Amino acid sequence: MPTVVLPDGSSRDYEGAVSVADIAASIGAGLARAALAGRVDGELVDTSFVVENDCELAIITARDTDGLEVLRHSCAHLMAQAVQRLFPEAQVTVGPVVEDGFFYDFAYERPFTPEDLEKIEAKMREIVSENLPVERSVMSRDDAIATFEGMGEKYKVDIIKSIPGDEALSFYRQGDFIDLCRGPHVPETGKFKAFKLTSVAGAYWRGDASNEMLQRVHGTAWGDKKDLEQYLQRLEEAEKRDHRKIGKKLSLFHFQEEAPGMVFWHPKGWAVYQVIQHYMQKLQQDNGYQEIRTPQLVDYSLWERSGHADKFAEQMFSVESDSRLYAIKPMNCPCHVQVFNQGLRSYRDLPLRLAEFGSCHRYEPSGSMHGLMRVRSFTQDDGHIFCPESSIQDEVAIFMELLFGVYKDFGFDDIILRLSTRPEMRVGSDELWDKSELALKQALNSSGLPWELLPGEGAFYGPKIEFSLKDCMGRIQQCGTIQVDFSMPERLGAQYVAEDGSRQTPVMLHRAILGSFERFIGVLIEHYAGAMPVWLAPEQVVIMNITDKQAEYCESVQKTLANKGFRASADLRNEKVGFKIREHTIAKTPFMLVAGDREVETGSVSVRTREGVDLGSMPVDAFVEHLSAAVARLGRTEAN
RNA sequence: GCUCGCAUAGCUCAGAGGUAGAGCACUUCAUUGGUAAUGAAGAGGUCUCCGGUUCAACUCCGGAUGUGAGCACCA
Numbered sequence: 001m002p003t004v005v006l007p008d009g010s011s012r013d014y015e016g017a018v019s020v021a022d023i024a025a026s027i028g029a030g031l032a033r034a035a036l037a038g039r040v041d042g043e044l045v046d047t048s049f050v051v052e053n054d055c056e057l058a059i060i061t062a063r064d065t066d067g068l069e070v071l072r073h074s075c076a077h078l079m080a081q082a083v084q085r086l087f088p089e090a091q092v093t094v095g096p097v098v099e100d101g102f103f104y105d106f107a108y109e110r111p112f113t114p115e116d117l118e119k120i121e122a123k124m125r126e127i128v129s130e131n132l133p134v135e136r137s138v139m140s141r142d143d144a145i146a147t148f149e150g151m152g153e154k155y156k157v158d159i160i161k162s163i164p165g166d167e168a169l170s171f172y173r174q175g176d177f178i179d180l181c182r183g184p185h186v187p188e189t190g191k192f193k194a195f196k197l198t199s200v201a202g203a204y205w206r207g208d209a210s211n212e213m214l215q216r217v218h219g220t221a222w223g224d225k226k227d228l229e230q231y232l233q234r235l236e237e238a239e240k241r242d243h244r245k246i247g248k249k250l251s252l253f254h255f256q257e258e259a260p261g262m263v264f265w266h267p268k269g270w271a272v273y274q275v276i277q278h279y280m281q282k283l284q285q286d287n288g289y290q291e292i293r294t295p296q297l298v299d300y301s302l303w304e305r306s307g308h309a310d311k312f313a314e315q316m317f318s319v320e321s322d323s324r325l326y327a328i329k330p331m332n333c334p335c336h337v338q339v340f341n342q343g344l345r346s347y348r349d350l351p352l353r354l355a356e357f358g359s360c361h362r363y364e365p366s367g368s369m370h371g372l373m374r375v376r377s378f379t380q381d382d383g384h385i386f387c388p389e390s391s392i393q394d395e396v397a398i399f400m401e402l403l404f405g406v407y408k409d410f411g412f413d414d415i416i417l418r419l420s421t422r423p424e425m426r427v428g429s430d431e432l433w434d435k436s437e438l439a440l441k442q443a444l445n446s447s448g449l450p451w452e453l454l455p456g457e458g459a460f461y462g463p464k465i466e467f468s469l470k471d472c473m474g475r476i477q478q479c480g481t482i483q484v485d486f487s488m489p490e491r492l493g494a495q496y497v498a499e500d501g502s503r504q505t506p507v508m509l510h511r512a513i514l515g516s517f518e519r520f521i522g523v524l525i526e527h528y529a530g531a532m533p534v535w536l537a538p539e540q541v542v543i544m545n546i547t548d549k550q551a552e553y554c555e556s557v558q559k560t561l562a563n564k565g566f567r568a569s570a571d572l573r574n575e576k577v578g579f580k581i582r583e584h585t586i587a588k589t590p591f592m593l594v595a596g597d598r599e600v601e602t603g604s605v606s607v608r609t610r611e612g613v614d615l616g617s618m619p620v621d622a623f624v625e626h627l628s629a630a631v632a633r634l635g636r637t638e639a640n
Numbered sequence: 641g642c643u644c645g646c647a648u649a650g651c652u653c654a655g656a657g658g659u660a661g662a663g664c665a666c667u668u669c670a671u672u673g674g675u676a677a678u679g680a681a682g683a684g685g686u687c688u689c690c691g692g693u694u695c696a697a698c699u700c701c702g703g704a705u706g707u708g709a710g711c712a713c714c715a
Contacts, residue, residue, distance in 0.1 A: 103710095111644055201710030202643030209712040213643050216710065248651075257688080257706045312715060331715055365641050365713055366706090374714080459715075483715095510715090547672040574672070582676035596674055608675060 003054045014051070021047040021187060024059045034061040036191060037070045037184040044070070046136055046184040062193075062223025069097050074134065074186040075195050075221040076102040081177035082123035083217075086116075092179065093155040093205065093214060100231060101220035105203055107155060112200045112215050120217070121197050131190035132175040136183060138168045144180065155205070156180060194228035195221035238473055243525035244371040250530055250587060252521075252538070253372070261369045261376030263518055268538035271567060272524075273517055275536055277357060279409070280381050280514070287402055289355040289383055294335035296359065297326040306334040306488060315363045332358035333485075333510055336384040337492040340506075345496035350506060351387035351395055357517075358382040372522030379517045385509040386494065392436055395509055396443035396465070396482055403480050403513045404447075407469055410524065411533060411635030414470035417449055420457035427461055428486045436484040436507075437463045461487035467513075471527040479515040479523065531588040531610060534630040541568040541627065543593040543605065544580045548572075553600045557593065557620055566627060585610050591627065 004023060005011045012026065020038035024031045024047065037060040038045050044066060051057065060067040076095030083090050083106055095104030106112075112120075139147065141160060148156040160169065160180060172181045174189055186192075196219060203216035222228040239245075247253050252269030255262070265273060284291065297319060303309040308330065309316070317328040329335065336354050345352070359379045368374055385395050407415055419440055422433045440463055444451045451465075458464055467480035485508040488494075498504045514520040524532065534540055541561055545554045554570045561568035571580050577594055584592050593605040598617070605623055607615040615626070 113644085199709060200644075203711045204642080207712075209642070213711075215643085218710080255707090260706065306715095308715060315714080333715085362714080367641060367643095367711080368713060369707090461715095544675095545672095546674055549672080576673050576678065577675055578673090579677055580675085585676055592675080594675060598674085606675080612676080614675075 002051050004051060005054075005056045007056075007058045017050050017052045019047065020045060020049050020051065020057070020059065023051065023057065027059070031059055031061070034063075035059050036061055036067045036074075036186050039066065044184050046134075047187045048136065049184075068221075068223065070184055070186060071191065071223065072097045072102040072221045073181075075192060075219060076104045077134075077172065077174065077177070077179055077181070077185065078124050078127060078189060078192060078195075079120060079197070079217060079219055080104050080106075080179060081127055081174060082120045084177060085127075086119055086123055091153050091155050094159065095179075098218075101198065101218060103216050103218045105205070105214040105216045107205075107212070107214050111202070112217060114200070117197045117200055117217065121195075124192075124195070124197075127175070127189050128192050129190070130175065131188050133188045134172055134174045134185045136185070137171050137173060139171055140168050141166060144169050144171070147178075148180075192221065193223065194225045195219060196228060196232070234473070238475075238526075241473065241526045241529045242371075243373075243522040246525050246530040247372070250538075252525070255371075259377075260366070261364060261374075263372065263375060263377070269521070271538035272521060272532065272536055276514070276517060276521070280357075280406075283402070283406065284355045284383070287353075287398075288351075289353040291355050291357075292336070292339055293356060294329070294332060294339065294358070296329055298329055298335065300325040300327050302334050302338075303327050303330075305491060306337075307491060308334070312362075317361045317363055328361040329358070330360055330362045332356050332360065332380065332382045333384055333488060333508070334492060336382075337488060337494050337508070340384075340386050340489075340494050341492070345386075345494075345506075347388065347496055347498050347504075350496060351385050351391055352506075353383060353385045355381070355383040372518040372525075375516075375518050378519070380512050381514045381517065383511050385511065386489070386496075386506040387509065388498075388504065389432075389435065389507050392484060392507060392509070393439035393443050396440060397446060399482050399509075399511055400443060400447055400465075403467055406513050407467075407480075408636055409634040410536075411527065411637070412469040412471070413637070415449070416468040416470065416476060417444060417447070417451035418454050418466045418468070419444060419451055420454045420459075420464050420466065422458050422463065423456050423460060425460055426458070432486055433463070436486070440465055440482075440484065459483055459485075461485045464510075469523070471523060473526070475526075477519075477523045479520060480511075480513045481515070482509055482511040485510055531590075533633070533635040534590045534627070535632075535634050537588070537590050538567065539569055539587070539589045540566050540631070541591045541593060542571050542580075542584050542589050543568065543595060544571040544577060544584075546577050546594065546596040548574070549597065550595045550600050554595050557595065557605060560620060561624070561627075564624060566631075581608065585612070590630070591623075593623070 001013060003011050003013050021032065021035060024035040035047050038047055038049060039058040039060055040049065040051060041055045060070065062068055062071055080092045080095055087108060089109060091107040093105040093107060095102060144160050145157055148160065169180060170183060171178055172183060172185050197217060198220055199218045201216055202213040205211040205214050220231060222231060250268060251266050253263050253265050281291065300309065300318065312330060316330050319326045319328060339354060340352060357379050361377050364374060364376050387395055404415065421437050444465065462484035464481055464483035466478055468476045468478040470476055489508045490505050494506055495503045496506055543554045543557050545551050551572045554572060558568050558570040581592055588610055590610055592608045595605055599605055604617045604619050606617045607623055609615065
């Protein structure tokens with residue numbers, strides 16, 4: 001006589017053991033149709049799961065996040081079934097759920113083509129219309145291995161063998177297809193209303209580049225057609241915001257074959273870069289950093305001493321000159337230690353905060369480059385804090401405060417914090433790791449923000465915090481970081497004289513707020529779809545005449561604005577004002593000023609924004625005030 | 641680096657085994673027009689590069705380079 005408590009708090013009694021599907025049916029026919037799975041006392045189960053005792057139960061539909069996951073996971077099975085019907089030689093491997101969809105990896109004699117994808121999708125629809133029941137079963141490991149060996153599925157056999165423990169394994173069968181799976185799954189193949197295969201690409205077996213390459217087919221699945229449509233629109237929107245596209249359209253920068261992975265900044269892109277750099281420069285000055293500049297080429301031996309040559313030799317550019325080997329600097333830290341090492345340092349000098357807009361070159365693998373997001377030549381807003389072990393927590397807390405302010409100024413309010421702790425391969429005593437991990441944890445906790453733990457993901461020299469921001473498309477972009485390093489100061493002989501006269505090795509905190517200018521600007525472009533906040537806009541104002549008669553007036557207004565430090569230009573071309581408005585709107589210039597005879601007479605300008613809002617005519621002074629306020633707001637929203 | 645795709649005018653893209661087209665941009669002329677495209681004319685391409693097949697290659701084949709998606713990598 002189970003009593004089932006539903007999410008709304010109501011409860012229902014049943015005569016005897018009853019399946020989740022039956023419970024759904026007893027609540028309503030609509031719910032029964034929509035039911036994809038159940039959650040019994042917090043655990044996800046199939047709708048065929050039989051409830052025998054009192055429990056809390058929720059019927060899971062495509063409206064639940066969990067339901068969508070079940071749907072997508074089942075859709076991966078559906079796809080695998082379709083592939084095996086079309087290509088009996090293809091072997092199945094794994095097919096997990098990913099954000100917004102799923103994929104399945106197949107081993108096949110040749111890569112799938114886009115035409116194959118269409119065929120697979122058609123076959124999937126066929127299987128949907130067959131409405132095959134999806135049935136769970138349990139097999140012992142030995143039986144499972146024998147079964148899949150019999151089918152010639154060697155990858156599955158591998159997977160089964162690699163699952164630890166020796167309890168029985170669950171399998172899901174739908175018609176002619178069976179797959180190893182924890183489940184749960186949808187009750188029958190008729191449940192799929194909206195799915196689409198999106199792409200095919202290679203992926204290594206077990207994610208290891210030394211293994212053979214499989215065919216990974218990506219797909220997406222949703223509760224209904226409307227959601228699918230919305231998702232596809234979101235993809236389109238993301239494509240429109242692609243910083244590579246906008247960068248070209250707005251002439252911010254370009255790349256060319258002669259310098260792969262290195263940016264040619266155009267005047268407008270460089271203007272943005274400069275604004276950001278000046279902003280950071282001022283910020284760091286105001287917050288106890290001293291700016292330095294270190295060489296581009298440094299003898300290879302320094303990189304050997306720092307340990308980088310060992311690990312990253314292949315990713316370092318080098319130059320030979322006078323039979324000496326130099327590395328083009330791939331990072332700034334060893335150079336900063338050299339600056340620290342000049343002269344004898346006292347504990348009174350600490351914390352010593354050195355900052356550099358450090359230009360670095362790394363030979364990134366060709367396939368990893370991506371517009372501004374991953375380049376071979378980039379500039380970090382790098383900084384290193386040399387301090388005694390005891391100040392780690394304070395320094396980290398101060399840094400985080402600084403970083404949050406910067407992100408807000410750029411218009412990012414949603415920040416994600418992650419702590420990466422000791423990896424297997426590491427230097428330094430456990431005691432040291434304990435201390436610094438604790439320091440980072442305490443700094444995180446005192447920020448009051450939620451944070452995530454990534455065990456084992458720290459650098460070999462110390463734990464780190466990574467700061468990611470969420471852009472307006474909900475994508476997570478890693479930018480800032482602070483890392484504790486107990487290794488490099490020692491390797492490179494950094495020391496200071498402590499209060500008691502003894503020589504001590506300082507701890508070094510590596511930190512960056514933006515990460516790299518290139519990447520950060522890429523993120524900004526996508527976040528704002530090119531329409532930068534006024535303080536960052538490469539061109540803040542353009543003033544245009546209606547006829548040649550107002551040319552002189554426009555020039556004088558332009559000069560007035562430029563003298564006040566605004567980025568203003570005059571568009572005096574012999575074109576209709578509508579044409580000019582259109583061009584500058586497309587160019588995302590925040591303010592467009594029009595001057596005709598009326599404005600000349602009254603010493604005013606007619607103001608229009610790139611959003612198409614007409615602010616009417618106003619005296620030039622009034623506009624200057626308006627503009628100043630817009631600039632001063634930075635990227636902050638009203639609330640912040 | 642790996643798998644698959646792509647590479648045509650400054651940009652966005654069409655295009656057939658018989659040495660190329662559109663729109664925008666550019667130049668010139670006319671036009672002086674009040675808030676998202678004034679009209680006309682002109683100029684512009686060793687069709688990424690190197691090989692091969694062919695009477696003939698921008699087109700087919702191979703390679704290189706760059707680039708796109710995904711994987712791997714990311715101090």
